[in-house]
Amino acid sequence: MFERHHYIAGKIVEGTSGRFGPIFNPSTGQQIGKVALASKAEVEAGIAAAEAAFPAWANTSVVKRARVLQNMVHILYREKDALAKVLSTEHGKVFSDAQGDVQRGLETAEFAQGIPHLLKGEYSDNVSTGIDMYSMRKPLGVTVGITPFNFPAMIPLWMSCMAIACGNSFILKPSEKDPSMPMMLADLWKEAGLPDGVFNVINGDKEAVDTVCTDPRVKAVSFVGSTPIARHVYATATANGKRCQAMGGAKNHMIIMPDADLDQVADALIGAAYGSAGERCMAISVAVPVGQQVADKLVAMLKPRVEALKVGHSMDPEAELGPLVTADHLAKVQGYLDLAEKEGADVIVDGRDFKYNMQGYENGYYLGGTLYDNVKPGMRSYKEEIFGPTLQVMRAENFEDAIHLPSAHEFGNGTSIYTRDGDTARAYANRVDVGMVGINVPIPVPLAFHSFGGWKNSAFGDMNQHGMEGVRFYTKTKTVTSRWPTGIRAGAEFVIPTLNS
Ligand code: NAD
Numbered sequence: 001m002f003e004r005h006h007y008i009a010g011k012i013v014e015g016t017s018g019r020f021g022p023i024f025n026p027s028t029g030q031q032i033g034k035v036a037l038a039s040k041a042e043v044e045a046g047i048a049a050a051e052a053a054f055p056a057w058a059n060t061s062v063v064k065r066a067r068v069l070q071n072m073v074h075i076l077y078r079e080k081d082a083l084a085k086v087l088s089t090e091h092g093k094v095f096s097d098a099q100g101d102v103q104r105g106l107e108t109a110e111f112a113q114g115i116p117h118l119l120k121g122e123y124s125d126n127v128s129t130g131i132d133m134y135s136m137r138k139p140l141g142v143t144v145g146i147t148p149f150n151f152p153a154m155i156p157l158w159m160s161c162m163a164i165a166c167g168n169s170f171i172l173k174p175s176e177k178d179p180s181m182p183m184m185l186a187d188l189w190k191e192a193g194l195p196d197g198v199f200n201v202i203n204g205d206k207e208a209v210d211t212v213c214t215d216p217r218v219k220a221v222s223f224v225g226s227t228p229i230a231r232h233v234y235a236t237a238t239a240n241g242k243r244c245q246a247m248g249g250a251k252n253h254m255i256i257m258p259d260a261d262l263d264q265v266a267d268a269l270i271g272a273a274y275g276s277a278g279e280r281c282m283a284i285s286v287a288v289p290v291g292q293q294v295a296d297k298l299v300a301m302l303k304p305r306v307e308a309l310k311v312g313h314s315m316d317p318e319a320e321l322g323p324l325v326t327a328d329h330l331a332k333v334q335g336y337l338d339l340a341e342k343e344g345a346d347v348i349v350d351g352r353d354f355k356y357n358m359q360g361y362e363n364g365y366y367l368g369g370t371l372y373d374n375v376k377p378g379m380r381s382y383k384e385e386i387f388g389p390t391l392q393v394m395r396a397e398n399f400e401d402a403i404h405l406p407s408a409h410e411f412g413n414g415t416s417i418y419t420r421d422g423d424t425a426r427a428y429a430n431r432v433d434v435g436m437v438g439i440n441v442p443i444p445v446p447l448a449f450h451s452f453g454g455w456k457n458s459a460f461g462d463m464n465q466h467g468m469e470g471v472r473f474y475t476k477t478k479t480v481t482s483r484w485p486t487g488i489r490a491g492a493e494f495v496i497p498t499l500n501s
Contacts, residue, residue, distance in 0.1 A: 002033040004179045006042065006203055007186040009049035010196025017042060021176040021205065026092035026323040027313035029363030035179045038204035043211040046202045050142040050169040051217050053197025058139045058167040060195075062116045069113040069165050071192035076106035076157075079188060083181055087152050088314040090178035092322040092365070093276045095315055098153075104445070105157030108466050111448035112165035118471045119166070128497070131483045137475035139167030140219035140243065144212045146233065147182070148225040149175035149325050150279045156182045158452070159222045160189075160199060162470035168220075171200045173212065175225075177325055179203050213237040220474065222465070223247065224281075226385075227411075227457050234460035245461040245473055249385040250413035250454060253286040253406040254442060255428065257399070257419035258294050264440070265418045266301045272416075272442035273391040274309055274369050277321045281458075282414045282436070282443045285386060286375070287393045288402045295395045299348060299373050302391070306349040306369040309389075313361050321389055323356075323365040330365040333388030337370055340381035340392070345372040351389065377405065385411065399424060407433035413454030416442050435459065 004023070006013045015036025023033035038046070057065075076083075084098035093101070112118075121136040145159035156172050163170040174182035182201060189199040202208055209229075212218050213236040220243040223233040227248030237244035254272070256265050272284035287302075289295035312319030324330045334352060341347050351368025367389055375382050375392040382392060396402035406415045416438035417428045425439045435454040438444030446452050446467065453464030463473040 001031065004033060004035040004183055004203060006036065006038060006046065007183060007201040008046045008197075009053070009200070010190060013042075013045075015042065015203070023090060023177070023179065024326060025089055026325055026365045027089070027315070028361055029327070029365060032089075033180070035176050035203045037176065038202050038208045040207060040211045043202055043204065043208050044215065046171055046200050047142055047212070047215055047217050049197045050171050050200055053195060054139075054141050054169040057164075057169060057195060057198045060167070062119055062167075065165055065167060066113050066115050068193045069109050069115065069161060072161070072188065073106060073109045073113060075188050075192055076102065076109060079184075080106070083153055083184060085315075086184065087178065087181040088322070090180055091149065091152060092314050092325055093279070094312075094319050094322050095317070097276050098314070101151050102153040104151075105154040107448040108158050108161040111466065112161040115165040118468070119475070127481075130486050131481060133479065133481050135477050135479040137166070137471065138478050140474060140476060141168060142171065142218050143168045143220040143474060144171045144173065144218055144222070146173045146209055146212070146221065146223045146225065147175055149177040150276070150281070152178045152181045155224050156185060158465045158470070160185070162466055163222075163474045164189075164194065164198060166471060166474040168474055169198045169200075171202055171212065173202050173204060173208050176203060176205055209233065210236065213242070214240050216240070218242060220244065221246075222473070224465075230460055243473065245453070245459070245463050245465070247281070247453065247459045247465070248457055249387075249411060250281045250283075250458050251286060251382075251385055251409055251411045252282060252284050252414045252416070253288050253409070254284045254415070255396075255402045255417040256287060256289040256294060256298060257417065257421065257424055258291045259420045260294075260418035261420070262294070262298060262301060265298065266305060268416075268418070268442035269302060269391060270305050270309075274306070274321055274389045277324055277367070278389040279325060279387055280443070282445050284416065284442055285390065285392060286382070286405070287391055288396050288405055289393065290396050290399060290402050292395065295373075295393065299371075299393060302371055303348055306351075306371045306391070309369040311354060311356060311366055311368055313356075313358065313364060321369075324367060324388060325365070327365055329387070330367060333367060333386055333390070336381050336384070336386040336388070337390060340372050340375070340379065343379040343381055345375045345379065345381065345392065348373050377408070383410065403428060403432055407431075410457045411454070412456035413458035414438070414444055416444060
């Protein structure tokens with residue numbers, strides 16, 4: 001059984017709190033390791049290291065910073081499979097999906113290597129006679145990323161690449177469920193040439209999170225996880241004067257118009273609802289066919305596909321989805337599936353009794369795919385996030401009924417519409433009250449040069465992840481007004497300067 005500790009100022013630091021959390025292999029159900037959970041004092045030591053490393057890194061030329069990112073890109077490509085293997089062992093997602101997790105993360109490093117261009121400020125010459133004005137983007141100082149279990153590579157890389165490229169020091173507080181792969185990033189940053197103390201990892205739970213959200217030396221907190229914790233982190237960090245972006249849970253709807261290509265829709269739904277066992281914040285969890293005929297046809301097409309889903313252990317190349325992350329999460333998802341039936345949804349495919357009999361894997365946290373029909377807006381199993389391999393079909397009479405569902409839902413992360421009609425697609429994209437929209441695209445996760453963020457209870461704070469929003473989040477603007485002595489005396493001025501001269 002292995003142990004994971006902390007990584008502070010360029011080396012592994014053993015946890016001293018005496019508290020540990022278990023690390024499981026969800027494919028087997030075995031505990032394979034334990035992770036140290038930092039005390040307040042240990043977190044404070046990490047913050048001190050990041051604070052000490054900040055000034056020199058902030059003063060490192062932007063081109064040198066970009067080269068570290070460039071090195072990181074090459075290293076991440078080289079290490080992609082090794083990272084994906086560790087990630088899939090602790091998370092349970094299948095290996096090919098884990099490779100995608102690393103890939104989407106390293107794309108942020110690819111974007112961030114262009115930081116010299118992204119940090120260019122603005123310059124206005126001669127705003128008044130002999131006066132020039134310019135603005136520049138300055139790093140904030142110690143920044144923190146708190147990440148969820150479901151993307152152990154992508155989300156730590158979203159945050160750390162942007163923070164570090166902008167000249168900040170960074171502390172990663174990864175999920176305690178799959179901390180090994182995030183810890184591996186520390187060595188890779190070091191190999192890329194990042195000075196010690198600029199990237200640190202502190203493993204922990206609420207104690208670590210609350211410490212970084214209240215410590216005055218931390219200037220910004222980026223969080224991704226469930227909505228109740230996102231709300232808590234946002235409230236605590238902002239009450240303590242920090243910049244904060246906190247992304248939360250989701251319930252993502254796909255609208256299927258009568259003119260949509262149903263074969264394409266069925267393919268898209270199978271991947272988007274059941275891929276990664278539904279443990280994606282951008283998973284489609286609700287399908288909204290418009291019109292009874294479309295709904296009947298779609299459910300008939302989905303049923304055999306859901307029944308035939310290949311569930312298997314994370315390294316099985318044949319498996320389309322792996323186990324859920326922990327026994328607790330499996331029980332939670334099962335509870336929601338039971339609730340949906342009790343609330344009156346029609347169970348079309350029932351994956352609750354799925355048994356995986358492969359030798360050595362009998363105790364893994366597996367669940368088959370489940371499909372419900374005739375789900376209604378008042379049901380609790382619809383209102384809340386399930387985060388498992390299940391799809392709920394809600395039948396809508398027309399476009400207006402359909403667009404109302406995601407717009408009225410408390411979450412507003414992603415949504416998708418399938419149609420061949422440009423007017424309908426355009427109206428949907430413009431009007432739906434959701435932050436990320438796909439048109440004939442099931443999982444519209446923006447690429448690194450755009451920015452990622454939901455609306456309503458799916459995100460708190462004003463700025464999104466990566467893209468230019470990421471640059472803005474990790475920098476503050478300084479504006480300089482400058483006049484060089486010209487021999488002209490303006491005399492003492494007692495009124496506010498205006499543009500009269
Ligand atoms: P989580 O909220 O349980 O944990 C996220 C982080 O918060 C972890 O680092 C964890 O250690 C910490 N944490 C947990 N409980 C805490 C507490 N009481 N006080 C302080 N910190 C605490 O989320 P999870 O289960 O790891 O991840 C799944 C959730 O994340 C889902 O709700 C999913 O939708 C969401 N998610 C959202 C996005 C997005 O961009 N909107 C992306 C990925 C995941």
